[in-house]
Amino acid sequence: MSLNRTAAGAGQKPRAWDRLSISTKQIVWAWTFLAVPMLFFTVVRFYPTAEAFYLSLTDWDFLRPASFIGLENYKMLLSDPVFWQVFRNTFAYLLIGTPISIVLSFVIAYYLDRIEFGHGFIRALYFLPFLTTAAAMAWVWRWFYQPPPIGVINSLLGAFGIPAQPFLRSVDQGLPAIMVTAIWAGLGFQIIIFLAGLRAIPATYHEAARVDGLGEFAILRKITLPLLKPTTVFLVVFSSIGFLRIFDQVYNMTSNDPGGPLNTTKPLVLMIYQTAFSSYQMGYAAAQTVVLFLILFAISMGQLWILRSR
Amino acid sequence: MLHASTRGLVSSVKMFSAGALALGLLAAQPASAVEIEYWQYVFESRVHAMDELIKEFEAENPDITVKQVTFPYADYQTRVVAAKAAGNGPDVVQLFYGWLDNFVAGGLVQPLSKEKFPAADIEKDFFPIVSAMKRGEDYYGLPTAVRSMALFYNKNLFKDAGLDPNKPPQTLDEMVKAAKATTKQDSAGNFQTVGMALDIARQDHNWWREILIRQFGGEPYSADGTKVTYNSDGGRKALEFYTGLQSGEKVGQEGFMDEGQAAFRAGLAAMVIDGTFRLASFNTISGFEWGVTELPAAPDGTRSNYASYFANAIGGTAEGEKLEAAEKFLAFISSEKAMKVWLEKGGELPARKSIALSEENLAHPVYGPFIRGLTYAHTTLFVDEAAQRQITIDMVNSVLLQGQPVTDALSAAAAKEQQLLDKRKAN
Known part of the structure; x- marks a missing residue:
């Protein structure tokens, strides 16, 4: 009875998640977990690294706003x-x-x-x-x-x-x-x-x-x-x-x-x-x-x- | 009846407590209450002295509260800059006089009000080195305490060498003679005791730059601090004298006991040149008696000294009632009263002549020589203290370790330092 109702309910309103195959779900889960370290690395490693590359083209001295000086450094x-x-x-x-x-x-x-x-x-x-x-x-x-x-x-x-x-x-x-x-x-x-x-x-x-x-x-x-x-x-x-x-x-x-x-x-x-x-x-x-x-x-x-x- | 009166009591209690609450709030926070922040780096005796001063200031100004914020020295400048960028900088901030150009350029400090801090009064009351806080017509800060240098000597080693421990050397010649008499070497020629602890990385670079050069007839920099002028006869003789202490007279050695002050502390150096800030450390020496005397004079009697200080300035972002409170607080911590507290609690010399040059202080066996030195002291207008010090260290090393002729080492150093000055002044 209740099983039938659930099946009927699912049939009327199929959720996107349920339609995915098991292997696709595994991939989604894997990426969800991977997103945490990736986000971390992007914010803590890659972004500052890119910023350092940019800074190397400026004359930033901590006190005054940096201005772009090309390859002067x-x-x-x-x-x-x-x-x-x-x-x-x-x-x-x-x-x-x-x-x-x-x-x-x-x-x-x-x-x-x-x-x-x-x-x-x-x-x-x-x-x-x-x-x-x-x-x-x-x-x-x-x-x-x-x-x-x-x-x-x-x-x-x-x-x-x-x-x-x-x-x-x-x-x-x-x-x-x-x-x-x-x-x-x-x-x-x-x-x-x-x-x-x-x-x-x-x-x-x-x-x-x-x-x-x-x-x-x-x-x-x-x-x-x-x-x-x-x-x-x-x-x-x-x-x-x-x-x-x-x-x-x-x-x-x-x-x-x-x-x-x-x-x-x-x-x-x-x-x-x-x-x-x-x-x-x-x-x-x-x-x-x-x-x-x-x-x-x-x-x-x-x-x-x-x-x-x- | 009972019911009604209880209700009346309850409501009157409510009213009363509401009134008391309002009163309490008023008392805790008067209509014009201002909180300002004071920043300095961690140096225990100074933090305690400042706590004391804040207590007195708040008693005199009940409508102002001062919050002291401290950071380790290594982070201090970075923190001030970061706070400015974040828009919540200090209202009153401590800075080394040599940082002023950077602090002004970064908008971290603002000029003092000419009405509240008239330049004429500052110049009359403070030691002349306060001029290092002046840019154009504006003063940017005032010191509470100043530091100067003197010659420390080990009375026990003087006695052992047959010298009078109460007659320390007064001239450079006497100093060299005393150093020779107190130097001890083993059979292999290694120093057991040095007459002079040589330490170019600590205070000796100041000794050479502001004292020896002048005593040998030179000038380290042009009056406005933009030109290096020590590549002269005076500069050469001063460098010959300094390096000669190790290579010619053989009364000391750079790096002996790792640091000059360590050699002195250990009782293995008869003399060392150091500043007031070393007193706290040397006061704990128990193995021998030491004395302190003015830096030795040149043969013609010329004396000089190097003085430096941390000043207090008003933060670049302070405005309105906070600015007013900050000005009051700055005036208070630069007052005679504050300087007395500072000398008692921190052992640092007052920056106002009237306090420093009291008879009691001038005659003081320890403070006296430093205070007398203040009257003829100079202050280097550093653009990058660490880099300029490094240039002097390298100059001395190239003579002592690489055997470069003094004239070559001197002109190389002068050129390098001029380049640095030009670059920084152009910014």
């Missing part, structure tokens, strides 16, 4: 010697930091994988720095690098009769000194990922290779490394982006003279920060941000392409 950027210095620094962090951190973390993971005794403890020790706030860590390292009488490293050097080194106060040693800190900070994470990658390689491959009489080095070169390629590519991309965006370590270790003596340790992100929030040249800072975006975009695309061609 980009021209200024290209003729700014500090920008080129910062550009070189940023690529020095990337090109030296990434390979060293990848090789180092692989070597550690490779040997850590083979020991049973204290494995968890040592892994935790390596991972600990990754959990620590970058700013706090940077200040500890800043203290390590101090000149005598308080600097830990210089005290050690002094004990061996080696003259004190200026480290952060040097135009040559500043950047490597900061790089060591950044590599050390990211090492734990990379080791964990490498360990997971190593454990994912079936032990039978190695056993078969040993039965066939392959040496350890040949196993590493012919089996382990090729099978680790997805892990390695992921870590290279991840670490490259990290080094291109380096800021916390540099800012906190050189806050007396942000970016080190004569800008020798200053990365692009720090230059953007200073241009925007200490000189209030928002338009110029936006132009620098666009350049950083393009660099990150190109490098990420290149690395994704390598991953795909596998």
Whole structure:
């Protein structure tokens, strides 16, 4: 009775929703749920990104209304010697930091994988720095690098009769000194990922290779490394982006003279920060941000392409 | 009967409570009640001092209430700008004198009324550095407190080196001599104690720019602040003197103990040049006795000092009765009475000569040297304090770390700073 009435009612007044097939309904539901993050990303990510592109073409200084000045900011950027210095620094962090951190973390993971005794403890020790706030860590390292009488490293050097080194106060040693800190900070994470990658390689491959009489080095070169390629590519991309965006370590270790003596340790992100929030040249800072975006975009695309061609 | 009287009682209670409510409202909010907002950044002693002043002001002006709003220093300027854009800015706002050009350009502050704050009175009563708040014929704000620099010295280290701890150096020569006597190095040549804590990133850049250059016969900028004039003999000698403290006399080292003030606090620097704002920190030193003296004079007796201040100004959007209340409040916090509170609560020097130059203050062992310095102090008309400071830091670093000749480093810095001035003044 009541069933009939419902059916009759539906027949008289069919709702649009009920006429959709199940698969169409699923698609509608999927899009409804997806709309939330999409809306979020549009408002919080894409809109400000587009706005930054526009700002880079203006002379906005926070106080006066922005006026459109075309590519003036980009021209200024290209003729700014500090920008080129910062550009070189940023690529020095990337090109030296990434390979060293990848090789180092692989070597550690490779040997850590083979020991049973204290494995968890040592892994935790390596991972600990990754959990620590970058700013706090940077200040500890800043203290390590101090000149005598308080600097830990210089005290050690002094004990061996080696003259004190200026480290952060040097135009040559500043950047490597900061790089060591950044590599050390990211090492734990990379080791964990490498360990997971190593454990994912079936032990039978190695056993078969040993039965066939392959040496350890040949196993590493012919089996382990090729099978680790997805892990390695992921870590290279991840670490490259990290080094291109380096800021916390540099800012906190050189806050007396942000970016080190004569800008020798200053990365692009720090230059953007200073241009925007200490000189209030928002338009110029936006132009620098666009350049950083393009660099990150190109490098990420290149690395994704390598991953795909596998 | 009973019924009727109860009804009558109820209605009269109702009437009474309505009347009381109306009365209460009137009392809480008099016909001309105005609430104004005062903004400053978070600096504990200043916030407390301001709370005190607001209490006194409200007692004197029952029809005005003042709401104090504070922000962390790092966000402060951004907040003021954002509030202006949103149309609800402060009525009275604190700003660093060096921000004035930006604040005026952005319409964040308005000129003071010439009737209520006559320029002649301001110039008579305040230290001359107040002129940094003047643009054209208009004053844009008044300071409550001012800061100046002096030479701090460690009496214990002076005694250990055989110097009289009650006779601090009065000239640059005496300062270098005292620094040499107090410097200690280990066998490898590393400093154990420095005679002078050198810190170009903190106060030394001001010392070089406004004091040393003048003492060596130069002028840092043209009178209107639009031209860099330190690329001169005086500028060169001043830079040679400053960098010579590390490279020639070897009485100090940039970066020793990370910061100059830290080296002094730790008792590892015999002398450091710093400002009044450091007193709160140095007052907590318990390991040794310290003293403070005027910045050393040049051989010909020339003295100079660098003074700076945070001023209070009237917000660009204040108008009508809020403007009137804001003017009253600004006059109150710039009064002699307020400055006394400020000195007691915040340890900051009064901006009015009559209060600052009292005999008691001039003879004060700690405030005295700073206040005497105020009488001959200069103020840099910064267009971008951070960028100009950076230029000076880079100049000193290129001499000390890269071995560039002083003349080259100086002319490079002058050119860079001139470019910056031109760009900012053109806006």
